[in-house]
Amino acid sequence: MLWTAFLFLLFFTDEVCPEKNCSYQDVLSFLKLTKKNELFSMTRPVQNYKHPTYVSLEVLLYAILDVVEKEQKFIPYVWTVMRWHNEYIYWDPNHFCGIDNVSLPADTLWKPDLTIEEMTEKDKAPPSPYLTINNKGYVEVQDDMVLVSTCRMHIYQFPFDIQKCNLTFKSIIHTAKDIRLLASDNSSEATEWSREVMRTQYEWLFLNMGVTTINATDSVSQDFIVYTITMKRRSILYIVNFLLPVLFFLCLDLASFMVSDSGGEKLSFQVTVLLAVTVLQLILNEILPASSNKIPLIAVYCIGVFALMLLSLLETILVMYLMEKDSVSKDSSSDRKESSSEEFNKHVIFHNHHRDMNKWNQCGCIHDGSTGETPSELLPVAKETSHSPLSAESHDFEKELTKMLSLLLDSRTKEEKHGYWTRMAQKINTVFFIFYITTISMFFVFMYYKWNTEG
Ligand SMILES: *[C@@H]1O[C@H](CO)[C@@H](O)[C@H](O)[C@H]1NC(C)=O
Ligand SMILES: *[C@@H]1O[C@H](CO)[C@@H](O)[C@H](O)[C@H]1NC(C)=O
Ligand SMILES: *[C@@H]1O[C@H](CO)[C@@H](O)[C@H](O)[C@H]1NC(C)=O
Ligand SMILES: *[C@@H]1O[C@H](CO)[C@@H](O)[C@H](O)[C@H]1NC(C)=O
Ligand SMILES: *[C@@H]1O[C@H](CO)[C@@H](O)[C@H](O)[C@H]1NC(C)=O
Numbered sequence: 001m002l003w004t005a006f007l008f009l010l011f012f013t014d015e016v017c018p019e020k021n022c023s024y025q026d027v028l029s030f031l032k033l034t035k036k037n038e039l040f041s042m043t044r045p046v047q048n049y050k051h052p053t054y055v056s057l058e059v060l061l062y063a064i065l066d067v068v069e070k071e072q073k074f075i076p077y078v079w080t081v082m083r084w085h086n087e088y089i090y091w092d093p094n095h096f097c098g099i100d101n102v103s104l105p106a107d108t109l110w111k112p113d114l115t116i117e118e119m120t121e122k123d124k125a126p127p128s129p130y131l132t133i134n135n136k137g138y139v140e141v142q143d144d145m146v147l148v149s150t151c152r153m154h155i156y157q158f159p160f161d162i163q164k165c166n167l168t169f170k171s172i173i174h175t176a177k178d179i180r181l182l183a184s185d186n187s188s189e190a191t192e193w194s195r196e197v198m199r200t201q202y203e204w205l206f207l208n209m210g211v212t213t214i215n216a217t218d219s220v221s222q223d224f225i226v227y228t229i230t231m232k233r234r235s236i237l238y239i240v241n242f243l244l245p246v247l248f249f250l251c252l253d254l255a256s257f258m259v260s261d262s263g264g265e266k267l268s269f270q271v272t273v274l275l276a277v278t279v280l281q282l283i284l285n286e287i288l289p290a291s292s293n294k295i296p297l298i299a300v301y302c303i304g305v306f307a308l309m310l311l312s313l314l315e316t317i318l319v320m321y322l323m324e325k326d327s328v329s330k331d332s333s334s335d336r337k338e339s340s341s342e343e344f345n346k347h348v349i350f351h352n353h354h355r356d357m358n359k360w361n362q363c364g365c366i367h368d369g370s371t372g373e374t375p376s377e378l379l380p381v382a383k384e385t386s387h388s389p390l391s392a393e394s395h396d397f398e399k400e401l402t403k404m405l406s407l408l409l410d411s412r413t414k415e416e417k418h419g420y421w422t423r424m425a426q427k428i429n430t431v432f433f434i435f436y437i438t439t440i441s442m443f444f445v446f447m448y449y450k451w452n453t454e455g
Pocket of ligand 1: 021095096
């Protein structure tokens with residue numbers, strides 16, 4: 001009996017005390033906040049229109065997805081948190097089982113119309129579907145978005161450049177009378193937190209994020225919050241893929257000074273190397289935007305190397321022209337020389353024969369008496385005698401002498417082959433090589449200096 005009475009009491013108290021407001025719906029029905037109640041979503045939630053709504057903003061950078069220099073486009077992936085006060089929302093958590101915050105569909109409440117000035121494309125991802133309200137009336141919206149924004153890039157020092165891109169948050173239509181903006185984090189915090197959440201940074205290295213608040217000076221202007229993202233390009237790939245190959249081609253061009261000037265090999269080699277640089281220049285054209293008031297240093301580098309190689313090509317052509325000139329004038333003279341040397345050879349040979357004849361005559365004298373034959377008839381006999389071991393030795397010696405003489409003559413003519421213009425060309429070659437090396441060194445010192453300053 002007592003048990004049933006107790007149970008009944010328990011059941012009864014449960015029935016008569018239904019106001020255990022423990023569900024979110026209870027909170028909403030207390031606030032009379034429904035989707036149909038458009039009072040909440042239509043206008044700025046202030047009880048006196050003279051109160052501005054303070055919107056505090058926090059922006060973190062999740063990733064630098066892309067930077068397109070050619071289109072001056074900067075695509076970061078950012079996470080934003082907006083907080084403001086809704087003066088119509090208040091409840092006591094003690095009346096509602098301690099519930100101090102509720103999530104709602106994003107379109108049930110008024111939201112500040114913040115936009116980003118630099119944004120050129122609407123974020124394609126749907127906005128966050130929920131917002132959170134707390135018992136004191138503070139509303140919070142978290143959103144992450146892929147921002148396609150425009151950013152003026154300075155590519156003068158490409159690929160050793162540091163870019164700064166602004167993201168300017170402001171209201172679309174509300175002036176400072178209605179909406180005041182507050183940055184909830186300062187620069188050092190924003191940088192630190194962004195570093196913590198940073199997911200990917202492939203080409204660009206995130207350096208820091210600056211936060212600047214620009215307060216409206218009067219009630220008709222607007223507040224701005226400018227987030228300045230500073231990033232540095234990872235240049236190693238550009239060095240390996242672009243700067244070094246151009247340098248190597250220049251080294252090849254230098255090496256071509258070791259190739260002989262005669263024949264067209266040096267010329268065609270240099271032209272090939274020059275064309276290779278042109279191909280690299282075409283690649284460069286695809287990277288760099290056309291709109292830059294200063295010629296980027298990398299273009300100066302490329303065109304400088306190109307000009308140097310062109311210079312050496314022109315020099316080769318000049319040298320070849322001079323040597324051609326020489327060989328034309330030489331052809332006639334060398335013809336003469338060759339004929340004269342042949343004559344000389346003939347002369348020597350004749351002399352030898354003559355001496356042979358003399359020898360033969362001496363021998364012939366011995367034979368003469370016995371046979372009484374004419375010298376002409378004896379000639380073959382003389383030849384035969386020359387085959388005899390005694391005279392063969394002296395004959396060989398003379399042969400050697402002839403050979404040596406003709407060799408000497410040959411070398412003399414070869415030396416004489418270097419005519420005036422060829423010598424001139426060789427001088428030009430040497431002088432140009434020194435000039436070329438000096439110019440290249442100066443050019444590279446200049447480029448190094450330029451790339452290292454004004455950073
Ligand atoms: C439940 O909410 C109502 C208002 O909607 C309030 O009057 C009542 O006191 C609350 N009950 C409890 C137990 O807090
Ligand atoms: C919202 O309320 C839940 C429980 O009531 C709590 O765990 C959570 O921390 C609250 N969130 C915020 C942002 O206050
Ligand atoms: C970015 O914002 C800062 C601060 O307002 C300003 O000084 C700078 O000129 C802006 N930079 C660009 C590229 O708009
Ligand atoms: C930023 O805020 C933190 C804490 O709020 C403070 O310790 C730090 O000094 C601030 N930094 C600057 C540059 O104002
Ligand atoms: C702008 O106003 C807020 C308060 O309204 C203040 O904290 C902040 O320092 C001001 N900023 C500047 C740049 O004056």
